[in-house]
Each structure stands twice: as structure tokens, then as C-alpha cells.
Amino acid sequence: MTETAAAQQRGVRLPRTERRAQLLAAAQRVFSANGYHAAAMDEIAEQAGVSKPVLYQHFPGKLDLYTALLENHVDELVARVNEALASTTDNKLRVRAAVGAFFDFVASETGAFRMIFESDLRGEPVVQEAVDRATTECVNAITDTITADAGLDEGRARLLAVGLVGLSQVSARFWLAHHSTMSREEAVSLTATLAWRGIGGGFPLQHTPGEPA
Structure with missing residues (x-):
């Protein structure tokens, strides 16, 4: 300005x-x-x-400002993941959309992802609570979807959800930092293929989309 x-x-x-x-x-x-x-x-x-x-x-104070901004970013990330999960009933496409949500968030020009995944203020309880909420709410949303569609109990579904969230956000950050020549579409495709072959191959859909579970 x-x-x-x-x-x-x-x-x-x-x-x-x-x-x-x-x-x-x-x-x-x-x-x-x-x-x-x-x-x-x-x-x-x-x-x-x-x-x-x-x-x-x-x-x-500065911490109040930082925390308000961080909470907004957490809400944005969680909303992106929920929208991705709700965008289709095809689980293969759903995994790709969820992975893509993390890539889109990380690639945002605002650099919002750094406040969640790379904050230099993790020692502040209010900041750590917000950072933890980002992971927890994304994991919860994916857990609910896996439980409903793959017929797994909550504990096993949650472990898979944690794996998908971790894979997605770490891969997205690595892509942004090191692979400027690789398109977002190719990076999402590679990451989603890895995730889907694990989830889709080992835990197939237990009912046809649109039919009662």
C-alpha cells in the first residue's frame, strides 16, 4: 500500500x-x-x-491478532476438506478431492498454511490449540467418511484418516518448496494414487452409493 x-x-x-x-x-x-x-x-x-x-x-495485542487470523485459516482448511468429501460419492474421486484440498490450501498466495503447519509460535497454548484443531477436524471428517463407506470401526478408520491427512499436507508442502516444474494436477494425482491404492485396494466400498448402508 x-x-x-x-x-x-x-x-x-x-x-x-x-x-x-x-x-x-x-x-x-x-x-x-x-x-x-x-x-x-x-x-x-x-x-x-x-x-x-x-x-x-x-x-x-499482537497475539490476539495472530490467533484470530490463525483461527480463520483453520476454518478455511477444514471447510475445504469437508467440501471435497461432500463433492462426490465415488471414493476414488473423493480421495483425490481431499488431497487436492490440501494442495490448494498450501498453494494459496496468502501463505496461510505456514501459520498452521510451520508456525514459530507453537509454544503458546492458544496457538497450539488452533493448530491441533486443524488436524483434528480434518481427521474427524475423513474418519466419518471411511467408517460409513468402508465398514471399518472408528479406531481403524481414524488411523487411516490420520495417514491421509499427514500424507496430503506433507506432500503438498514438499511440492510447493521443491517441485516448481511439476504441475499441481500431477502432484495431486501422484499423491492421491498412493493414498487410493492403500485405502481403495485394502478397504473397498461396503455398499453401492445411494443405497442404504
């Missing part, structure tokens, strides 16, 4: 929800560039084009 644009925004009163979204967007840019410890509230306020008192009216 230019100094002129920032100065113009300082004189504009926005509805609280819009101002909050503006502040979170500015904070995302600063946290992504600098990490938590090196980020400064002064810089976030400047990026948002507001005064520090306005920033503190919405977020009493």
Missing part, C-alpha cells in the same frame, strides 16, 4: 466487520513476510492504513 493510499484510508470509517477483515489481511501480509516474532504492530497498522489506536481497538 502506498503512503498516499494509506493516508486516504485513515480518514475513512468502515463498518466493524470490514475494518476487521482489512486488519486481518494486513496482518497476514506482515506475518507471512516476517513471522510472528519479527512482526510489529506498527507495520501492521501502516499496511492497513490505520492508526495504532484503531488497530488496538479491534485487537488488544
Whole structure:
């Protein structure tokens, strides 16, 4: 944001929800560039084009701002995974969609995934709780699907779900960091094929989609 644009925004009163979204967007840019410890509230306020008192009216401290942003990202990731699981009743396509949800989240230009998977603030209980929720809610959603469709008990289904979540997020991050020449589609296909041959080959669908379980 230019100094002129920032100065113009300082004189504009926005509805609280819009101002909050503006502040979170500015904070995302600063946290992504600098990490938590090196980020400064002064810089976030400047990026948002507001005064520090306005920033503190919405977020009493840097940790409050970071946590609010992190919770938004967790909600986004969980929503992506749930949408992927609900997108089809074909389990092979469902696995691919779930894997793709992690790749899309990691590839987002905001760099939101770093706050969940690479946070430099894991020692803070409130941050660790949010990070844990991201994994837990994704695992829960996949567990429910595997239990319903593969006829496994909850414990075995959960272990498979943990494996799929771990495989997906680690593979996505590795692809982003090391394979700039490999397309997202090829990377998702390779990862989903590995996952499907394990889940689909060993635990076939127990009933036809659309029929009572």
C-alpha cells in the first residue's frame, strides 16, 4: 500500500466487520513476510492504513491478532476438506478431492498454511490449540467418511484418516518448496494414487452409493 493510499484510508470509517477483515489481511501480509516474532504492530497498522489506536481497538495485542487470523485459516482448511468429501460419492474421486484440498490450501498466495503447519509460535497454548484443531477436524471428517463407506470401526478408520491427512499436507508442502516444474494436477494425482491404492485396494466400498448402508 502506498503512503498516499494509506493516508486516504485513515480518514475513512468502515463498518466493524470490514475494518476487521482489512486488519486481518494486513496482518497476514506482515506475518507471512516476517513471522510472528519479527512482526510489529506498527507495520501492521501502516499496511492497513490505520492508526495504532484503531488497530488496538479491534485487537488488544499482537497475539490476539495472530490467533484470530490463525483461527480463520483453520476454518478455511477444514471447510475445504469437508467440501471435497461432500463433492462426490465415488471414493476414488473423493480421495483425490481431499488431497487436492490440501494442495490448494498450501498453494494459496496468502501463505496461510505456514501459520498452521510451520508456525514459530507453537509454544503458546492458544496457538497450539488452533493448530491441533486443524488436524483434528480434518481427521474427524475423513474418519466419518471411511467408517460409513468402508465398514471399518472408528479406531481403524481414524488411523487411516490420520495417514491421509499427514500424507496430503506433507506432500503438498514438499511440492510447493521443491517441485516448481511439476504441475499441481500431477502432484495431486501422484499423491492421491498412493493414498487410493492403500485405502481403495485394502478397504473397498461396503455398499453401492445411494443405497442404504
